[in-house]
Amino acid sequence: MTQARLDRYTALALQVDCECVHMDSNSASSRPRMMAAIARIDENIRGAKKWIGASLQLVVLPEYVLTGPPWGESIPEWVEKATIAPDGPEVEALARMAERHGVYLAVNAYESDRHFPGLYFQGSFVLDPAGKRILSYRRLISMFAPTPHDVWDRYLDIYGLDGVFPVADTPIGRLAAIASEEILYPEVARCHAIRGANVLLHSSSEVGAATLTPKQIARRARALENLAFVVSANNARLIGMEIPIDSANGGSDIIDYLGRQLIQASPGASCTAATMLDMAGLRAYRSASGMGNLLSRQALGLFADSYAQADIRRQNGLWKDGKVIVPERSYFAQAQADVLARMAERGLTS
Secondary structure (H helix, E strand, O other): OOOOOOOEEEEEEOEOOEEOHHHOOOHHHHHHHHHHHHHHHHHHHHHHHHHHOOOEEEEEOOOOOOOOOOOOOOHHHHHHHHOEOOOOHHHHHHHHHHHHHOOEEEEEEEEOOOOOOOOOEEEEEEEOOOOOEEEEEEOOOOOOOOOHHHHHHHHHHHHHHHHHOOOEEEOOEEEEEEEHHHHHOHHHHHHHHOOOOOEEEEEOOOOOOOOOOHHHHHHHHHHHHHOOEEEEEOOOOEEOOOOOOOOOOOOOEEEOOOOOEEEEOOOOOEOOOEEEEEHHHHHHHHHOOOOOOHHHHOOHHHHHHHHHHOOOOOOOOOEEOOEEOOOOOHHHHHHHHHHHHHHHHOOOOO
16 A cells, blocks of 8 residues: 555444335336435435535445345345346446545445356445445355355355455555444454454444444444444435334444444434544554553464364355355255254254
């Protein structure tokens, strides 16, 4: 990285409505709906930039903000209706948006991959202020969607381990993405952190609650244990699904590297989850000796053998004889049933 690092700047977890394409029967109506969502986001960022000012450098969008989640569709149906191509018109429109507003833009969407025809991955990617994609991450832990682990050998051949855990070195920090429930798993954030990540971009769609939720607890833990900022964007209203419209509404927040919540948005479409990130302070803290420097005290080699021996989820479930297997939705329930059986065999459920 040749550009000077910023000592501080404003980050925004942009909380916007998510209008689901579940209601659309095919791409003829879902694609215009997705482009309309991009237009709304564009307007929101334009207003946020005026409100916050030139210090706004980073905008994180909620999970699956263009489409909502699958809601009963088969894999082929969802690929046709809701999946974007990495170089498709939706990404091009988002890239021009990042360029127009001069921000780093973190997006979460369902993406196709030419190496794995018939599948999709939930991807998080970052566009820089020139509109260039500088980070591409695919969700690794998911209950109902294909992941790189399902095609693990081939995925590693193509992207390598650093492509599984990508970190973008930028003037606003070393950025890495975490998708949705992955914030609950410390290993994902840690694998980013040991590659240098100090700003974790968390696109989420989660329960809005007055009490402290599991993901809120996890964000604070991931920030503290990795000495990293966490910028977490949640949906406002989730429109077009058979659940109450405000079930996943509000709570977008930003956590500092000591696990302290700096700002949190109330329910509703909002640009209030914005605050200054003190990157100079973070870098100084990571460089200092003492009990509080948790990264410097961690001996990761202690745990390598235990992790290797405890493998309970089978990899390559959707890759056989050099070909992609396009699964029925029942595959994901069967995969979990297999894991539960293996856990029982090893005494993990008794």
